[in-house]
């Protein structure tokens with residue numbers, strides 16, 4: 421099947437080529453899908469998209485006009501796709517629901533430990549021949565209360581790891597997972613109580629109209645003073661300006677983020693020759709208790725192989741459906 425692959429990154433190209441084994445005609449493009457670049461999909465049967473591609477109603481209308489019938493997401497999250505519009509237009513959407521929840525949970529722990537033990541500051545000092553320990557004091561994870569918001573695939577693995585550290589775990593989710601309660605003694609509670617009682621708050625729910633700015637000024641006001649906030653899920657879960665306010669007052673003692681509300685067009689790309697225009701992220705970068713990674717939590721060999729394999733499998737399935745004259749079910 422002719423597939424235009426938008427936002428192809430160097431790190432995923434070999435995995436996609438290996439998984440494809442020459443079956444589909446993949447047009448690997450580095451550019452993001454936007455209202456302007458959408459014309460590059462002309463002549464293809466399908467497009468494959470990544471996190472920062474724009475599959476809004478306007479772009480979907482154009483894709484549909486070009487005869488695109490299928491979108492193979494190379495991501496688990498699908499908040500960048502207007503799925504209602506896609507269904508209306510008869511465009512089928514597939515995603516990679518689980519490629520390695522371990523990758524994201526482990527990166528979350530990397531952020532927690534690096535912030536807690538001030539590894540970046542320490543590393544920079546040592547490189548500057550400054551071996552002083554002043555200002556580098558961390559805290560024992562053992563005995564601390566960790567609040568995990570979203571106990572699906574990623575949240576569950578994070579809970580397992582944090583349980584290993586000896587943390588007490590509070591959880592918030594629309595569905596209670598009995599296995600997690602029995603195995604790790606976690607306590608489900610409401611979001612406000614979790615925020616009020618946790619030393620570390622980590623986000624693992626999808627972004628939706630319900631969860632947009634779940635962490636806002638009101639919620640931050642209820643948090644413990646000096647709380648650690650970690651977001652490896654989606655930027656929009658957090659009101660970033662409210663977090664900056666919390667950092668300035670010391671209410672938030674640490675902030676680790678792998679995702680950012682305004683990451684489209686910023687993350688995944690080299691802007692080192694440009695002048696940073698985003699004043700919000702610029703302010704965040706001034707705090708020495710903020711650690712930012714650019715949406716790399718998923719970036720492990722295992723995850724990349726699984727993403728590529730599932731994406732090609734999804735294209736295979738779609739092609740088979742076309743061949744047999746049937747349609748695949750909408751996402």
Ligand code: NAI
Nearest residue numbers: 497570571572573574593594624625626630652653717718
């Ligand atoms: P999942 O679907 O297994 O778990 C999500 C959990 O959130 C479910 O238990 C669900 O019941 C709960 N939930 C959904 N809406 C809720 C609401 N309004 N209130 C309370 N609970 C709610 O998803 P998974 O695989 O654990 O991924 C979680 C998120 O992590 C994804 O949606 C995605 O945004 C993000 N992610 C980030 C990556 C990165 O590289 N930084 C990579 C992959 C996923």
